[in-house]
Amino acid sequence: MSDRKVLILQTAIMHYRIPVFNLIGQHPGVKLTVAYEKGMEARNGKLHLEGLDFNVVSYENKRVLGSLKKIKHLRRLVSGYDVVIFPGDLHLILPIISLLLQRKRRRIYFWGIGLSSENSLRESFLKDKIRFLLTDLSDGTILYSSHVAEIYRKKVLKPGKVFVAHNSIRVKKFPLSEEKRTKVLSIGTFKKNKRLSDLVIAFGNIIDRIPENITLDFIGDGEEGAILQQLVEQNGLSGRVNFWGRIEDDEKIYAIIRNAIVSVSPTQAGLSVLHAMALGCPFLTSVNAITGGEKFNIKENYTGYYYNGQVSDLEQKLLNIIRDEKTNQQIAHNAYDFYHKERSIEQMAQSFIDLVIK
Structure with a gap:
């Protein structure tokens, strides 16, 4: 079988995505090209300094009907590719639909958070109806987290078109520290x-109840x-905050x-x-933290912790964590193992x- 020619569209090629794209591009069965929006060069990672295992091209948008976008020369951009992966951006619905309506079309996927990331992850009825419909009409949606994937599988007509590539970043591997924390x-x-500022206030409120060597x-x-430095000084915490x-x-x-x-x-x-x-x-973090799905890697008292969003609860949670060193060290072990065994960038x-070579 010949190499799969894959095009991934991005607004910009962020620095933390480059290692992911390199790993995909290094696979002998994949020829990867990543396209970024013309005019977004300043947001791109340092592509000229990186050894890239993928090709880079740019595309040009034109606004139509308010906030919707049309991709100029779309057919030329996608020509020759077996797989095209769009960002999960509904502003691009017009070029997406135009490709889906082609009689003989390439495989088309969407990749992203899948829901609004503001105020934790929330569902938006109309937008999500469109997202679910696009999932059914296309070859599928690739989501950042299993949590959102489960929501999709309950709402779409074809749950087999819902995929997960757990969002991650490359981090150099170091030994897990056993020294006192x-x-x-x-x-x-x-x-x-x-x-x-909530963290500074909470720390200041518990400073007399924790060991003096904790900073x-x-x-x-x-x-x-x-503002944070001023808050530290106002509360007399300069000697304990770095x-x-x-x-x-x-x-x-x-x-x-x-x-x-x-x-924290x-x-x-x-x-x-x-x-x-x-x-x-x-x-x-707080239970309602803004997230792209990454917070669902935190399993309460197993790989991390949650608090209810109030400073008073943050104080109590910090006290409990600091005082129970043995349990926290085990949770550190769990978090370390979880990333390296289940959430590494190689797995992403x-x-x-x-998906693309199947």
Whole structure:
């Protein structure tokens, strides 16, 4: 059988997607091309510095009927490909339908979250009706999580067209640390909607009830950085809170996270969940955290923790975690094993490979 020629359309080729695409492109049965939207070059990963095992092209959008998009020269773009994978973006419904209506067509899939990621994952009746219909009319939808896949399988007419490629990122593998854990950690961009101030307040409220060697550590930067530092100073926490700045190198992150008790993101649980697990650190977030499905990798008191969204509950949860070192170390083991055995980037890529070469 000749190589499957596969085209994946993206708005931009994000840096964390490049390793996934490389793994797919390295398979001897796949010739992969990734297309990004012209004008989005600034958001692309450093493609010129990467050794790429896939081809890169661009395409041009034109807005029609308000927010809907038309892809210019669509037929030329998809010509010669056996499989075309669209992002799960309903703004592209016009080019999607035009390809689905072709008499002799290639295989067409959709890939994405599958539901709105705002306010956790919620269903939107009209949008989801369209998504479910497109799943039935196309060759299928590839979802970020099994949780959303189960919702789809109950709603579509053809549940066999619902697939999962668990969303993940590449993280360098380090040994699971057995040293004493003394940090409450938060990794990621400082954004207002993450409510990182809740974490500072909660830590300040329990500081007299936890050992003096336990610190609150932030890895990242962003718009809320100055506000967080001011909050730390106002509450007299400067000696117990560390700001490490933005760090992208896994070795440098591991040097900090290796003795972290837990990684906390109050209201957003994205790929940072997988990042923490891969380095052997449990993750704590609120039950209604914004997510693309990644938070469902957290199994309460097995691979991580949830709290109810209130600062008082965050305080109590942190106290319980800090005080029960033995249980938390076991949860760190579970999280580490779960990522490396079930959620690695190699497994994500293999899900695509299995689908396109069948």
